[in-house]
Amino acid sequence: MSAPSEPVAGVGRPGGAATAGPVARWGPWRTGLAILRRDLMVTGREFPIFLAQVILQPLFLLFVFGKVLTELGYAQAGYQEVLFPGLVALAAVLTGLQSTALPLVIEFSYSNEIEDRLLAPLPVGAVAVEKVVFAAMRGFVAATVMFPIGVWILGSIPWRASTGVAVVAMMVLGSLLGAAMGLILGTYVPPNRINVTFALVLTPLIFTGSSQYPWPSLDHIRWFQVVSALNPMTYVSEGLRGLMVPHVPHIATWACFMVAVTYLVVLMVVGMYGFNRRALS
Amino acid sequence: MSAPVVASGATTFAVEVRDLVKRYAKAPVDSLTGVSFQVEQGEVFGFLGPNGAGKSTTIGILTTRIRPTGGRAIVAGVDVADDPVGARRVLGVVPQQNNLDRSLSVRQNLIYHASYHGVPRATRNKLADALLEQFGLADRPDGRPDDFSGGQIQRMMIARALMHNPSVLFLDEPSTGLDPAARLFLWEKVAELKAAGTTVVITTHDMDEAATLSDRVAIIDHGTLLALDTPQRLVQGMHSERTLDCTMEPGPTGDAASLAIALGGLAGVRAVDQLDDPAGIGWRYRIDVDGEPAPFVAPVATVVAEAGAKLTDVRLGEPNLEDVFIHMTGRALR
Numbered sequence: 001m002s003a004p005s006e007p008v009a010g011v012g013r014p015g016g017a018a019t020a021g022p023v024a025r026w027g028p029w030r031t032g033l034a035i036l037r038r039d040l041m042v043t044g045r046e047f048p049i050f051l052a053q054v055i056l057q058p059l060f061l062l063f064v065f066g067k068v069l070t071e072l073g074y075a076q077a078g079y080q081e082v083l084f085p086g087l088v089a090l091a092a093v094l095t096g097l098q099s100t101a102l103p104l105v106i107e108f109s110y111s112n113e114i115e116d117r118l119l120a121p122l123p124v125g126a127v128a129v130e131k132v133v134f135a136a137m138r139g140f141v142a143a144t145v146m147f148p149i150g151v152w153i154l155g156s157i158p159w160r161a162s163t164g165v166a167v168v169a170m171m172v173l174g175s176l177l178g179a180a181m182g183l184i185l186g187t188y189v190p191p192n193r194i195n196v197t198f199a200l201v202l203t204p205l206i207f208t209g210s211s212q213y214p215w216p217s218l219d220h221i222r223w224f225q226v227v228s229a230l231n232p233m234t235y236v237s238e239g240l241r242g243l244m245v246p247h248v249p250h251i252a253t254w255a256c257f258m259v260a261v262t263y264l265v266v267l268m269v270v271g272m273y274g275f276n277r278r279a280l281s
Numbered sequence: 282m283s284a285p286v287v288a289s290g291a292t293t294f295a296v297e298v299r300d301l302v303k304r305y306a307k308a309p310v311d312s313l314t315g316v317s318f319q320v321e322q323g324e325v326f327g328f329l330g331p332n333g334a335g336k337s338t339t340i341g342i343l344t345t346r347i348r349p350t351g352g353r354a355i356v357a358g359v360d361v362a363d364d365p366v367g368a369r370r371v372l373g374v375v376p377q378q379n380n381l382d383r384s385l386s387v388r389q390n391l392i393y394h395a396s397y398h399g400v401p402r403a404t405r406n407k408l409a410d411a412l413l414e415q416f417g418l419a420d421r422p423d424g425r426p427d428d429f430s431g432g433q434i435q436r437m438m439i440a441r442a443l444m445h446n447p448s449v450l451f452l453d454e455p456s457t458g459l460d461p462a463a464r465l466f467l468w469e470k471v472a473e474l475k476a477a478g479t480t481v482v483i484t485t486h487d488m489d490e491a492a493t494l495s496d497r498v499a500i501i502d503h504g505t506l507l508a509l510d511t512p513q514r515l516v517q518g519m520h521s522e523r524t525l526d527c528t529m530e531p532g533p534t535g536d537a538a539s540l541a542i543a544l545g546g547l548a549g550v551r552a553v554d555q556l557d558d559p560a561g562i563g564w565r566y567r568i569d570v571d572g573e574p575a576p577f578v579a580p581v582a583t584v585v586a587e588a589g590a591k592l593t594d595v596r597l598g599e600p601n602l603e604d605v606f607i608h609m610t611g612r613a614l615r
Contacts, residue, residue, distance in 0.1 A: 027399055028366060034396040042384045112380035116441070119344065120397035121369045281305060281347050 028122040032130050035117055039134045054095045054142035055149060058087045062146075062153050065212065081158050082248055085240035086211030088146045092171050093209065093233045094202075096139030096178025097185070100131050104186025105194045108278050118279050128275040132179040132268070139175030163243040166253070170243065173260050174236035180264055181205075181232070183271030187278050209233030214241060216249040232263040293358055295449050295480035296320035296343060302351035303338050303504075312338045313504040315352065320449075320482060325475050327495030327512075328484040329606065335504040336484040337377075340453050343482070344374045357448040370398065373447030375438045377454045381426040387437055388413060388422035391444050398445035405444065412440040416470070432463025439470060450474065452483040456490055468493060488602035498602065502610045515605045523574040524604060526596040527581060528558060528565045532589025537564045540588045544568060547580050554607050563593060567604065574598075 043050055066083045069075040107114035117127050150157040189197045208224075208231045215238050218225035228234050239256030241248055296319065303313040313335050320326040328336045341347030342354050345365040354361045357371040382390050388409055395405035413419045416436040426434060435455060442450055452471070456464045471494050474481055485491050491498050492512040500508040500515070508515060531537070537555055544566060545553045551569040558565040570577050574597040585592045 027370070030399055031397050034393070034399075037396070038382075038385070038393050111383055112376070112378055113382050115346075115374075115376060115380040116382065116394060117397065118346065119369055119374055120394075121366050121399070122397075123366060279346075281341070 028126060031120050031122040032126050035120065035122075035127070035130050036134055039130075040137075043138065050138070051141075051145065054091065054098075054138070055145050057094070058091045058142075058146055059149055059153070061090070061212075062087050062150065067153055078248075080154050081245045082214055082241070083212060084146075084150050084154065084157055085244045086209075086213075086237040087150075088143050088171065089174050089233055089236035089240050090206065090209065090211040091146050092139045092143035092174035093178035093181075093236060094139075094206065095142035096135050096175040096180075097182040097202075097205075099135030099138040100179045100182030101185040101189075101198075102182075102194075104131065104183070104275075105189065105191050108187070109191040114279075124276060124279045125272055127279070128183060128272055132176065132183055132271075135179035135182060136172065136175035139178050140171055143171045143175065158244045160244065167240060167243050170236060170239045170257070170260075173239075173257070173264065174233070177232050177236065177260060177264050177267065180267035180271050184267060184274055187271065187274035205231060205233065210237040214238070214249050215251055232260065232267070235260040235263070293322075294319040294355075295322045295324065295357060296326070296482060297355040298339070298343070298352070299354075300352035301339065301342060301349055301354055303335075303342060303347065304350045311350070311504055313342075313349075316501070316504070316506045317352075318499055318506060318509055320480060321496075322448075322480055323475065323478050324496045325471060325481045325483065325494050327491040327498040328482065328501060329486065329488060329491040329498050329602065330484075330501040331486055331610075334502045336486075336501055337453060338504070339501070340451050340482070340484055344372055344451055345369055370445070371448045373442035373445065373450045375435070375442050375450070375452045375455060377457060379426065379434045379438070381434065381437055381441070383426055386423045386425060387418055387429075390426065390437060391441050394441045395444040400445055408444060409440075412443055416440045417466075430463075432459050432466065435459060435463065435467060436470075439467075447479075449480045449482060452481060454484055454486070456485065456487060464490075488606065492602045500606055500609060502606075507609045508605070512602055515602060516600055523570055523572065524598045524600060525568045525570065525574045525577055525581060526556075526565070526594075526598060527568065527585070527592060528563050528594040529585055530563050530591040530593055532591065535588045535590065540564065540585070540590065541566060543584050543588060544581060547577070547584065549577065552608075564590065567607070569600075569604070 062083065065075065066080045066087075070077060070079055104114075114127070117130075118124060120127075147157060147159075185194075185197060185201065208228045210228050210231070211233065215225065215228055215234055218228060235251065235256040238251040239253055239260065242250040242253040242256065298319070299317050301313050301316045302311055304311045316335070316339060328339065330336050338347060342349045343356055343361060345361050345368050349362055356368050359368045359371060361368040382393065385393060391409040391412060392405050395408065396402075400408070410419070410422075413422055416439065418433065418436060418440065421429075426437060429437070439450075439452070439455075455467055455471075459467065468490070471481055471483070475496075481494075483490075483494060495512060497510060498508075498512050498515060499506055541553045541555055544550060549571045551571060553569075554567045556565040556567055568577070568581065578595055578597075581595070582592050
C-alpha cells in the first residue's frame with residue numbers, strides 16, 4: 001500500500017502525497033471543488049445575513065415602484081408585470097457582481113487570503129473560474145428569492161410553466177454575467193479606488209439595465225436606448241420579460257440569449273486576463 | 282558534498298536554479314541577473330540579503346507566483362515554469378504577511394488547506410490535531426486568526442504549510458516582526474523540521490537567523506548571487522579581521538560621515554562601516570582592524586572625543602555574517 005497512512009506531523013517525506021497519475025489528472029478538479037466547498041460553507045454559515053444583504057434593495061424597489069406607486073395611481077396597473085422580471089434580472093446581475101468584485105479587491109490587497117488558493121495545485125485561471133461560479137450561485141439564489149417576495153408584495157407574479165426552464169437558464173446567465181463583470185472590477189480597479197468605482201459603476205448599471213422599463217419603448221429617448229443597449233443587464237431583463245410577460249414589448253428572446261452569451265465570453269476573457277495579471281507577476 | 286541519488290541514477294536536488302533571470306514589466310533593470318544554485322535534500326538553505334536584493338523574487342519564482350524571464354527553476358524535480366500545478370503539490374510556502382483565511386477557524390485553516398491539496402479527510406483531521414499540538418495552538422483550535430498574536434499567526438502558517446506534507450518548505454522572512462520568544466520558537470521548529478528531513482529554504486535579512494539556522498547561506502544583492510557557503514566558511518573567508526563595534530551619542534557639532542573618515546584614518550584600521558543604531562538615536566560604527574582589537578579602543582575614544590561625540594558602548598568582536606555581507610556589498614543589511 002502506498003497510501004499515506006499515519007503521517008507523522010511535520011515530517012516531509014520526499015516525494016510528498018501527490019505524484020500518482022490519477023491524482024494528477026483529477027487533482028485540479030478536486031481542488032477546485034474543495035475551494036467551492038469552502039466558499040459554500042462560509043456563506044451557508046451566514047445565510048440569513050447573505051439574504052438580507054442581497055434582497056433588501058430589490059425588495060424596496062419592488063415595494064415602492066411595484067406596490068406604492070401603482071396603488072397611489074402614479075404608475076399604471078400593468079407596471080408590476082414590467083418591473084418584476086427586470087428586478088429578478090437586477091438581483092441576479094448585481095449580486096453576482098458584488099460577490100466577485102468586493103472579495104477580490106479585499107483578498108488581493110488587504111487580506112492576501114487568495115494566496116493559499118493560488119498556491120493550491122490547480123491552474124491559476126481555475127481559481128478565477130471558481131470565484132465566478134460561486135458568485136453566480138449567490139446571484140442565482142438572490143434572483144430565485146425574488147419570486148416568493150414578489151408573491152408576498154404584489155400578490156401574484158407572472159409565471160408560465162412552459163417557459164420555466166428558459167427562465168432558469170436566463171437567471172443563470174444573468175448571474176454569470178454579473179460575476180464576470182465583478183471579476184473585471186475586482187482585478188482592474190486598485191483598492192484605493194474601489195469606493196469611487198462602485199459609486200460610478202453601480203448606479204448607472206442599475207438604472208440603464210432595462211430592469212425598470214421595457215427597452216423597445218425607449219424609442220422616444222434614443223440616446224438612452226443606445227446607452228441601455230450597451231448594458232449587458234438589458235438582455236437579461238428583456239430576456240426574462242419576453243419569457244414571463246410576452247405581451248409586453250421586448251427584445252426577441254433568442255437575441256437576448258445570444259447577446260448575453262457573447263457578452264459573457266468577452267467579459268470572462270477580459271476578466272481572466274486581469275486576474276492572471278494580478279495573480280502572477 | 283554528495284547529492285542524493287534516485288533510482289534512475291540521476292542526481293536530484295531539492296531545489297535547482299540555473300541562470301535565473303527576472304525582469305518585471307516596465308522595470309529598467311533585471312531584478313535577477315542569472316542566479317544559479319542548488320539546495321540539497323534535507324538542507325536548511327538561507328537566503329541573506331537586504332530588502333530589494335532579489336530574495337523574494339527568487340522565492341516567488343520557486344513558488345510559482347512569479348514567472349521567470351529566463352533560466353530554469355526546479356523544485357523537487359518539477360520545473361516550476363513548465364508544471365506550476367505539479368510544483369505546488371510538492372512545495373509549501375510560509376509568506377511574509379498573514380494570509381490566513383479570516384473566515385475560518387485555526388483548525389479549519391489547516392483542514393481546508395489540506396483539502397485543496399487532496400489530503401483524505403481522515404488523514405487531514407488527524408494531522409491537523411497533531412500539528413496544532415506540535416505548534417502550541419491546541420488550546421484554541423476554534424479561534425479566528427484575527428484574535429491571535431503575530432507569533433501565533435506565524436506558527437499557524439507553518440502548520441498550514443505542513444498539512445500537505447511538502448518536500449520543500451519556503452519561509453519568506455519568517456521572523457520579521459516577531460518578538461524574541463516567538464523568534465526562538467520559530468528557530469526551534471525549523472531545527473525540528475530539519476531533523477525530520479524536510480528541506481527548508483528561508484529568506485532573511487537577519488544575519489543571526491541565517492547563521493543559526495542555515496546549513497548553507499547564499500548572499501544576494503542587486504539580483505546577483507555574491508557568495509554561497511556554510512556560515513562558518515563564509516566568516517573564515519574574512520581572513521583574520523577583527524572588529525570593534527562602537528556606539529556613541531552625537532555631539533552638538535560634527536556629522537557621522539566625517540567621523541567615519543576620521544576613524545578610518547587611524548593606523549591599522551582597514552575599514553569603517555556605519556551601521557544602523559537599533560535605538561535610532563546614536564551613531565554606530567563597525568571598525569575592522571588588523572590584529573587584536575583591544576589596543577584600538579583608546580585611539581578610537583580619542584578621535585570620538587575630538588569630534589565632540591560621547592562613546593557609550595564598545596564591543597570587540599570576531600567577524601560575523603553581517604561583516605561578510607558588508608564586505609561584499611559595501612552596505613549594511615538593513
